Amino acid sequence: MTVKQISVFLENRPGTLAALTDVLSANQIDMRALSLSDTADFGVLRIIVDDSYKAAFVLKEAGFICSVTRVLALAVSDTPGGFAKAVTVLGKNGINLEYAYAFTTKKRGLAYMILRVADNDAAIAALTAAGFTLTCQDELVEL
Amino acid sequence: MENYYQREIECASPEQIRAWQDERLVKTVHHVYDNVAYYRNLMDAKGVRPEDIRSRDDLYKLPFLTKDDLRDAYPYGLLAVPRADAVRIQSTSGTTGRRVVAFYTQHDIDLWDECCARAIVAAGGTREDVVQVSYGYGLFTGGPGLNGGSHKVGCLTLPMSSGNTQRQIQFMVDLGATILCCTPSYAAYLGETIHEMGLQDQIQLKAGIFGAEAWSQEMRRDIEKSLGIKAYDIYGLTEISGPGVSFECSEQTGMHINEDHFIAEIIDPKTGEVLPDGEKGELVFTSITKEAFPLLRYRTRDICVLTREKCSCGRTFVKMSKPMGRSDDMLIVKGVNVFPSQIETVLINKGYPANYQIIVDRVNNSDRLEVQVEMTPEMFSDSVSAIATQEAALVEALKAMLGIYAKVKLVAPKSITRSEGKAVRIIDNRKLY
Numbered sequence: 319m320t321v322k323q324i325s326v327f328l329e330n331r332p333g334t335l336a337a338l339t340d341v342l343s344a345n346q347i348d349m350r351a352l353s354l355s356d357t358a359d360f361g362v363l364r365i366i367v368d369d370s371y372k373a374a375f376v377l378k379e380a381g382f383i384c385s386v387t388r389v390l391a392l393a394v395s396d397t398p399g400g401f402a403k404a405v406t407v408l409g410k411n412g413i414n415l416e417y418a419y420a421f422t423t424k425k426r427g428l429a430y431m432i433l434r435v436a437d438n439d440a441a442i443a444a445l446t447a448a449g450f451t452l453t454c455q456d457e458l459v460e461l
Numbered sequence: 462m463e464n465y466y467q468r469e470i471e472c473a474s475p476e477q478i479r480a481w482q483d484e485r486l487v488k489t490v491h492h493v494y495d496n497v498a499y500y501r502n503l504m505d506a507k508g509v510r511p512e513d514i515r516s517r518d519d520l521y522k523l524p525f526l527t528k529d530d531l532r533d534a535y536p537y538g539l540l541a542v543p544r545a546d547a548v549r550i551q552s553t554s555g556t557t558g559r560r561v562v563a564f565y566t567q568h569d570i571d572l573w574d575e576c577c578a579r580a581i582v583a584a585g586g587t588r589e590d591v592v593q594v595s596y597g598y599g600l601f602t603g604g605p606g607l608n609g610g611s612h613k614v615g616c617l618t619l620p621m622s623s624g625n626t627q628r629q630i631q632f633m634v635d636l637g638a639t640i641l642c643c644t645p646s647y648a649a650y651l652g653e654t655i656h657e658m659g660l661q662d663q664i665q666l667k668a669g670i671f672g673a674e675a676w677s678q679e680m681r682r683d684i685e686k687s688l689g690i691k692a693y694d695i696y697g698l699t700e701i702s703g704p705g706v707s708f709e710c711s712e713q714t715g716m717h718i719n720e721d722h723f724i725a726e727i728i729d730p731k732t733g734e735v736l737p738d739g740e741k742g743e744l745v746f747t748s749i750t751k752e753a754f755p756l757l758r759y760r761t762r763d764i765c766v767l768t769r770e771k772c773s774c775g776r777t778f779v780k781m782s783k784p785m786g787r788s789d790d791m792l793i794v795k796g797v798n799v800f801p802s803q804i805e806t807v808l809i810n811k812g813y814p815a816n817y818q819i820i821v822d823r824v825n826n827s828d829r830l831e832v833q834v835e836m837t838p839e840m841f842s843d844s845v846s847a848i849a850t851q852e853a854a855l856v857e858a859l860k861a862m863l864g865i866y867a868k869v870k871l872v873a874p875k876s877i878t879r880s881e882g883k884a885v886r887i888i889d890n891r892k893l894y
Contacts, residue, residue, distance in 0.1 A: 323843065325841075325842075325843035327836045327841050327871075327873065328873075329836075329871070329872045329873040329876060331873075334873065355845045356845070357845060357849060359870050359871060360836075360848070360871050360872075361845075362842075362843060362844075362845050362848070364843060381873075381874060381875055382873075382874075383836050383837070383838050383841045383873070383874055384841075385838070385841055385842070385843060387843045416844060417844075434843070434844075
């Protein structure tokens with residue numbers, strides 16, 4: 319019940335992000351979601367793509383440093399308060415949220431939250447018990 | 462008008478200087494040969510007997526001494542007097558693994574203080590002056606050296622040591638300091654801060670004696686303008702005693718070497734061949750009056766030129782140029798000696814690749830050291846804070862090794878240029894030489 323996120327090290331220098339997106343487009347890889355976290359000197363780009371195996375492979379080939387992390391993709395209704403309920407559940411269960419970002423899809427009219435927590439299993443159990451739906455990798459590809 | 466601390470010595474005839482050097486060199490060679498096994502071995506290995514050295518013309522026969530010898534002989538291997546006769550230890554700046562210690566008897570300290578006194582008097586110092594010593598005190602020779610010199614001259618001495626800029630300026634104003642001794646970059650910083658505080662009309666400085674790091678003529682003009690003083694250069698190294706090995710006079714065209722205590726040579730750093738006056742090469746010193754820690758033909762690694770042209774100040778001591786570079790890869794950053802190998806050691810210990818680059822800049826007359834390190838798959842994490850934690854640990858480890866702060870910049874893999882031959886490890890943007 320997790321999805322694969324690819325994180326890439328980006329030096330803070332003009333053109334590095336462009337170099338990365340060029341690699342993805344040249345290999346026909348489609349991004350579902352993207353988040354960029356940065357400091358003064360470097361950034362960490364996190365992406366959810368349709369083909370994570372291929373993306374990780376071609377990025378490494380191109381000289382990028384990347385890692386694959388399993389994260390949660392939570393489907394929430396695209397209405398006010400949808401995400402609030404989910405974070406309340408995590409908080410009540412003592413699960414720390416390291417970072418999160420969101421994307422929406424046209425197809426299903428849903429919003430998806432990507433959640434990075436320390437303990438995926440505990441988070442899955444808590445969220446499922448509270449009635450939330452978690453998306454798996456295969457489903458994500460079809461979105 | 463020119464000021465001397467010891468006119469009869471500083472303006473001695475070349476013949477007199479030569480006579481002193483010949484006599485003292487012979488004595489020193491016997492002294493080290495008789496008392497230091499390390500020297501005895503070095504000289505025996507080269508087939509030189511103490512009797513072979515009869516004047517300074519025989520100096521070339523002696524083996525060179527390098528910092529490596531001083532490290533090999535650490536801690537007491539080059540001490541030339543019984544330990545009970547030595548009264549002081551000083552050490553080179555902030556270097557682990559490359560620590561070098563020097564010893565002094567009371568006689569050695571008196572001579573060192575005299576050398577510094579000459580520098581202070583040459584900068585216009587008299588017993589009426591208030592000398593603010595803002596060099597670090599402790600193992601570093603800057604503070605103790607100028608402090609001792611200031612006492613010899615009879616100046617009212619303010620032993621501030623380095624740091625705490627607000628207090629430095631308050632004392633400078635309240636106590637009416639007239640001569641400032643510190644590193645040139647700290648002088649520049651003090652000047653800036655004084656202007657920011659609007660106190661430029663309340664300081665009474667007339668001169669500054671600045672050393673321990675390279676500084677350009679432009680920087681000299683900046684400091685002179687900012688503090689309203691005449692800025693004098695001073696040179697020295699812990700191994701040879703400390704500041705005051707040579708000092709600038711009012712002509713400001715090079716530093717007079719205290720030739721009654723030190724014989725200077727310029728050599729070709731590659732061949733070791735002695736070069737004539739006026740040629741550029743590595744500066745080599747032989748100390749001829751020290752008891753505890755005399756060094757024969759010590760290679761400073763500083764690239765200089767010696768000139769014997771008559772100086773308008775009346776001193777007859779040979780003049781050395783400001784160092785124009787190094788014959789090794791040592792950097793002096795914020796007055797602290799930094800070797801790339803130290804940085805490499807830290808990186809390897811912390812699991813980083815040994816492919817790195819050191820960037821040195823001078824921003825607002827203050828040195829900035831940056832170490833660029835390539836990111837590795839092992840170090841990488843999807844969490845920025847996890848990377849930042851590792852980066853902070855590296856900064857700490859570098860500080861522990863170097864004694865100064867170095868910014869760490871993580872860069873993309875393979876972004877540091879690989880060279881075919883010798884790697885370009887250092888980019889020094891300071892344009893010091």
